[in-house]
Every structure is written in C-alpha cells, then in structure tokens.
Amino acid sequence: MEYLNFQNVKRTYQTGNDEVRALCGVSFDIKEKQFAVILGPSGSGKSTLLNLLGGMDRSDGGQIVMDGMDITGFSGAKLTDYRRTDVGFVFQFYNLIPTLNAYENVNMAARIGRNPFEAAEMMKAVGLEKRMKHFPAEMSGGELQRVAIARALVKNPKILLCDEPTGALDSETGKMILSLLKRMSREYGKTVVIVTHNAAIAPAADKVIRLKDGKIEGIQVNDNPISMEQVVW
Numbered sequence: 481m482e483y484l485n486f487q488n489v490k491r492t493y494q495t496g497n498d499e500v501r502a503l504c505g506v507s508f509d510i511k512e513k514q515f516a517v518i519l520g521p522s523g524s525g526k527s528t529l530l531n532l533l534g535g536m537d538r539s540d541g542g543q544i545v546m547d548g549m550d551i552t553g554f555s556g557a558k559l560t561d562y563r564r565t566d567v568g569f570v571f572q573f574y575n576l577i578p579t580l581n582a583y584e585n586v587n588m589a590a591r592i593g594r595n596p597f598e599a600a601e602m603m604k605a606v607g608l609e610k611r612m613k614h615f616p617a618e619m620s621g622g623e624l625q626r627v628a629i630a631r632a633l634v635k636n637p638k639i640l641l642c643d644e645p646t647g648a649l650d651s652e653t654g655k656m657i658l659s660l661l662k663r664m665s666r667e668y669g670k671t672v673v674i675v676t677h678n679a680a681i682a683p684a685a686d687k688v689i690r691l692k693d694g695k696i697e698g699i700q701v702n703d704n705p706i707s708m709e710q711v712v713w
C-alpha cells in the first residue's frame with residue numbers, strides 16, 4: 481500500500497430532508513514526497529476530501545490510511561493529535577493571527593510539533609527573514625501566504641494540505657507561491673496535496689487526481705513534471 485491511500489471513501493451531508501453525496505466512493509493513492517494536485521470544478525468534493533484527509537471531518541464509509549495509520553478508525557483525541565502534529569495546512573485566505581507578528585505566528589505552530597524546526601529557519605527558508613516583526617496587516621498577499629507556508633512546515637508535519645493556496649493571489653504571485661511550495665516540499669521531503677480548480681498547474685504536479693460530482697474522473701502521473709515557472713496560467 482502507498483503512503484497515502486483512499487479506499488472507497490464516502491461522505492454524504494444531510495441538510496433537512498436533503499442529502500448531498502459529496503464523495504461517492506473515492507479511491508486513489510499518493511506516494512511519499514509526491515507533489516499531488518486534486519483538480520475539480522466547484523462543488524466536486526475537493527474541500528470535503530481535504531477535510532477528511534486533514535482529520536477535520538469523518539467519512540461515512542471507506543478507509544483512509546496515511547503512513548500506515550488508519551485515520552478512519554481514530555478516536556476523537558487521536559484524530560485531534562493527528563491534525564495538530566501530522567498535518568500542515570495552507571488556506572486560501574492565510575488564516576494568520578492578526579495580533580501576532582509573522583515570526584510569532586510561525587513560532588506558535590513550532591511549539592505544537594513533535595520534532596519542530598526553528599521558526600527563524602523557516603522564515604528564512606521562505607525568504608522572509610526581513611519581515612519577521614511585521615504584522616499580517618503590514619504584509620502583501622504573497623508574503624502572507626509565505627508566512628502561512630512557514631507556519632505549516634515548521635511543526636515538521638508528515639503531510640502538507642493546501643486548499644486553493646493561490647486563490648486570492650494574482651497569477652505571478654500565485655506561481656511564485658506554488659514554486660515555493662514545490663521547492664520546500666522537495667527540500668524538506670514532504671508529501672503535498674493541493675486542492676484547486678486551476679487546471680493550469682496540472683503539468684507541474686507529480687500526480688493529478690481529477691474529481692467530478694464526488695467521483696474520480698481520472699488520475700494522471702507525470703514522470704517529468706514541468707517547473708512551476710513554465711506553467712501557462
């Protein structure tokens with residue numbers, strides 16, 4: 481079995497008398513250290529999938545195994561521990577704490593990791609060693625996302641999950657962020673899963689999983705992915 485494995489995973493939402501089958505039996509795998517993209521239109525189930533993988537929600541069927549751990553069988557406390565220490569999150573709107581400066585935002589995450597990196601080292605790795613004392617309100621979107629990447633990686637998680645990480649950025653800054661994510665994932669040996677509706681980045685990923693209406697539409701493996709700089713947005 482590969483590092484990350486989804487086996488017939490299902491998630492149905494119940495709202496009143498209505499049922500929405502957000503994931504209808506999804507199966508795929510991702511190798512350790514792969515840079516994978518989950519691609520699909522709005523409503524295809526991408527966020528649902530990421531929430532299950534990140535331990536923020538539970539499936540109603542199937543199995544999710546990550547690094548030998550069956551997270552679908554985890555108790556509440558174990559799932560919280562998994563979410564805190566094994567998963568790094570990067571969100572579209574950064575989700576930084578506005579009252580803490582950039583360094584403090586990253587350092588706070590370092591304190592919850594099992595074997596964390598130094599916050600200052602991470603700030604340097606994302607090219608923000610000169611912005612450590614800046615508050616979120618004093619930074620550009622691209623800088624905020626770089627802080628968010630440093631925060632996600634500093635706790636030394638097993639996997640990095642990114643939900644539309646370039647959704648709020650212009651195309652040049654978006655490319656810079658994706659290229660940073662890819663470089664950091666290679667440098668620090670992390671498995672990365674990016675959820676997006678932007679098909680342009682597919683050729684730059686090691687693996688592309690296409691979702692439609694809660695089902696897998698296709699899976700593509702790129703043995704020689706192009707660099708992010710070559711992506712035509």
Ligand SMILES: Nc1ncnc2c1ncn2[C@@H]1O[C@H](COP(=O)(O)OP(=O)(O)OP(=O)(O)O)[C@@H](O)[C@H]1O
Pocket residue numbers: 493494495500501502520521522523524525526527528529677
């Ligand atoms: N908490 C919820 N309660 C009810 N229905 C939900 C809930 N969350 C998602 N859904 C529904 O499940 C389906 C999949 O939603 P999901 O957010 O996973 O899609 P998505 O591909 O991430 O979309 P987007 O790109 O617009 O964020 C949609 O039809 C959505 O309306």
